[in-house]
Amino acid sequence: MPLSELPEFSRLNIEEFPTRLDALLAEARARVKELEAAPPEALLPGLEAIDDRLEKFWSVVSHLNAVMNSAGLREVHARCQPEITRFSNEMGQNRALFEKAQSLSARADELTAEQGRALENLLRDFRLAGVALEGEAQSRFKELKQQLSELSTRFQNQLLDATQAWSKLITDASELAGVPESILDSFAESAGANDQSGYRLSLDAPAYMPIMQFADNRALRRELYEAFTTRASDQGPHAGQWDNSTLMVDILQRRAELATLLGFENYAQLSLAPKMADTPQQVVDFLRELALKGKAQGEREYAELKAFAASKGCPDLQAWDVPYYSEQLKNERYAISQEELRPYFPVDRVLEGLFRVAGILFDIEFERNETASVWHDDARCYRLRRQGVEIASVYTDLFARSNKRGGAWMADFCGRRKLDDGHQLPVAFVNCNFSAPTSARPSLLTHNEVTTLFHEFGHALHHMLTEVDVLPVSGINGVAWDAVELPSQLMENWCWQPEVIPLISAHYESNDALPEALLERLLAAKNFQSGMQMMRQLEFSLFDMLLHKQAVPTTADDIQALLDTVRAEVAVYPVPSFNRFQHGFAHIFGGGYAAGYYSYKWAEVLSADVFSRFAEEGVMNAELGQEFLRTLLSRGGSEDPMSLFVRFRGRQPSPEAMLRDNGIIGEAA
Template sequence: MSLCVLPDFAGVELDKVPAQLDSLLDEARAEIAKLETADLEQLLGRLEALDDRIDKFWSVISHLNGVMNSPELREVYAECQPKLTAYGNEVGQNRALYDQAEALASSDIKLSPEQRTGLEHLLRDFRLAGVALEGEAKERFKAIRLRLSELSTTFQNQVLDATQGWFKHVTDAAELAGVPESALEGYADAAKAKELDGYVISLDVPAYLPVMQYAENRELRRELYEAYGTRASDQGPKAGEWDNSAVMVEILQLRAELAQILGYANYAEVSLAPKMAESPQRVMDFLRELAEKSLPRARAEFDELKAFAANKGCSDLQAWDVPFYSEHLRTERYAISQEELKPYFPAETVQEGLFKVTGQLFGITYERDESADLWHEDARCYHLLRDGEPVATVYTDLFARANKRGGAWMANFCGRREVNGENQLPVAFVTCNFTPPTSKRPSLLTHSDVTTLFHEFGHALHHMLTQVNVLAVSGINGVAWDAVELPSQLLENWCWQPEVIPMISAHYETGQPLPEDMLQKLLAAKNFQSGLQMVRQLEFALFDMQLHARPAPQTADEIQTLLDSVRSEVAVYPVPAFNRFQHGFSHIFAGGYAAGYYSYKWAELLSADVFSRFAEEGVMSRELGQEFVDKLLSRGGSADPMQLFRDFRGRDPQLEPLLRDAGILEDAA
């Protein structure tokens, strides 16, 4: 038997949300008080039910805050977030509840392996929440957690405001020479929406990138680069207007103080406590080993790009020139461009193909729910079925729009758990910011967009195909942060398979799949500038880990100095002094990646190694797909991720598949 509970977006009355949350948390507190002396056999189940109720309530508000942001919603979110943080502090520092959990752990009460893992995670989280603290230290810890929650929201809001708060109005089409027609249509629609003539270019990535890659107007490229690279900072056209400088410094200082209170040397150690990595130094050694093997190729790629640009008349290649000349070099070398590919990747076709691929691999089908309650006309709801029986639900929201947070992400409404003999089915959200349809054509994706959709859907499948019935470790819950990217990065590989691309491509006008000659060019260009891409990610990861492994900065200038130092170590081309990338680095200042950005590279190593088995035995093998589900994907956080990897791969992970997949192996030999 299964229980499908879906979010109620239409029922949200913003003015009532704070009072509803108060009532929910008061009920939870009363239940917690009962649990402090309850029968130990009931402890985990009753805690799980509380977590489930609160998660379901808040996930709706949190989701709307990301996809339908408004002044009213932002105010409600800001009012409620501290209440949730305070409640989390109370539970995390409840010594009586912790003692109950410890008593259960040492009792002879029979627990399933999943329950035992969930209990181990619970005890670990109690300790990381400061359950052993007393007096002034306990109160200070709670105050820090509360303030960090507020600062995280402030950081993200200021990035959103800075992104929305700038646009370029162009009335002369000649200024946009080289920009593809599809992008111009979007700019024209944006201008009409603002009741302006001509074109409007925003800092949303689908609007920003076409200028950077195709606009012949170098000054325009520089103008957009500066506006984008200085968002929410003390530099650029909106200098100081939504400046995250002080916010970053305070976040880092409070994280360092929190670590000290808990008895850790730095916040990086706190962050790694529930992860696979052993220590900050081990992480940095891993990143530097990758850098050592990748830098020769990256330097050669940049030297080649400089020579190419010089041959085209640009002898002083700058950061705002790199995307432009890179795209032209790619086109000249492989006779293929992202723009040429876009007509073959309409968003709807790609999504249908994604459903076919994952359906065949994992034995599932998708059924659209036309009657589902949705937050916007762009959103869709699909039920996942296996042998005709529902197993999960996923909502998609794929297009960029005003008041929607940038980027792409997966989140969840609820996870799988057992409720009175029934299995509550998982529900996931997949959100992207692709170029929206225009008045003349549907949404057309770059191949990079296609891999983004597969990536986020990999996260969703990890959550939805779980067979674990303990909420704390079902789906993505309880998965070590540096393993959580494995399924998402793994699924990207199918976007490059010759037998798969016809399943996910069809020209939006003719319906024809990607022609064979274009397919071969796309595959040939797969590792174009892979060295540059690798060291760029290593730059972010090393910066993040060092930032949290050393004493907290006193000023934003110190953060900039550290980033400059990391760039001198692993970057191959300079960025202008005004660049303030860190001020918009939401992953580490407003997301869950603080001292965890390295996870992308570690999980990429794992996923490349996992995929190498598919490459050996069949990329569309139903049997191997099911084995992957059974041994890894469905297990959630219920077991050690390294053991799950070994169960599927039959050995420890190796670096070679990652380097080979990126085309770097021959350079590293």
């Protein structure tokens, strides 16, 4: 495939993928051998070319596996992934290339700033991969990495097994009073699929959350709450089965040893090495500052909820009552449902408005590419142009269907890079799972879904509007984990602006504007219980950071004791002693968020602070949009993210805008 062309999806033969990968890897390994013998200045362009060719192959395989999953594709993906991982590990442990990078570092003044940043990241990643370790230390490092991979997988599998082991069949529909009809239908379908009649409840989120929010049956809510919050632990209906207690300790101890081998004081320091935050203590201070400013409001919201529950005949509000009475209070106060908003947000109108907002702010135009090859009739391709010149492409695949991964995500096919005869242009994928159009009506979005679309397009714009020529730091490449959500969370703000909503909404039949009364209720409900929600996220974040910063736990009781201490500091309502949240905290024990869960709040502070300039100077201010593009959005990972932020904002980040946007007044408790 020529470097500048889009993928020919219609011509792809998935059966050929493993053979193509073998050829690509053989070619890459041959090129690596050449680089080992080449002068240092050949290193960066050489590695970039290798990465680019592999990315273009693997991005297509990964994308198709996510949007058109089939037995054949899954098998191909499973065959290819270990080979990609093996090559990645080889590269990370390649001593000759590491020494070449060190030689190049001694001549850093000969590099451009972008190349210098790419080299810094390369050296850092080599060190974090243990390349500088010798003998027994390197062997132990590899052993720990392998063990941690296996332990994390076991943690996730045990959590999944524990989740799937519990179910409850209800034959009397009156026990499910209050639960919406559509949810009852899904419970009945689940029963039928398991050769049962009635309503089958489970601990999967789409089944669990509606019970907690809508079921009038308090005993049922308590039963599900206990089963859910004790999964994979020493408590609850399956106590001791699939118990993650020792796994958590094993994972934490191995992480600490890994960090020590690499010269860090603790795993939190190691986790922050490639991130925007400087030190674990900086993160702890950041979280505690937010807690200090939000706790009083969270406590006030909880007191209000308790009083409301008491007025409805529940004088002793418990954890399993909180979602139920919160839902009732919200409905009583704002009388708004997402379903009521749907007819005003037909997907094409939303896209048209999104393109208009991005067009005004960043001086770009979107043009449908009718000739581009796509993988499904739902998919579309758009060219981005600036003043008539093509600068990028984006594919959208917005509707739910079978064999498509759930949720919403942005991915990339390739990034911008300098070529001998010009530039390779960036290409992004934006994927969502909205309700598909029918013969009677177009796809209609809830306002939550509108926000999701803007969020994912924020990631895509970050990738596509880059002006960086060095691939490892262009677009979303090389952007710190705790800064990468800034553009996506930033774009969400435009969905809430009274001057933008007319651009993205109109009734799909009458073309009428969203009624003023409905808009007012939508905006008023935005920050319902924002204090309680923020304190809960801070609880998770502080627990995660302290767990990886303080003395390494030797028992599961040590972990529980730390969580109890954190809750005493920041929680605004009590949880029962049987609650074992940590045993199901897959983000940090099974995913990539260890000593990194704070990133959600960190990026929210950055994006709110950036948007506060737009709020002050005009949310559709084209000059300000150009300044943001020039100083931050177009710079990708080519500079320190804090430097980019300060360049646009004129100062260090402040949480005040985020607190204000969330309706949190910010007085100390």
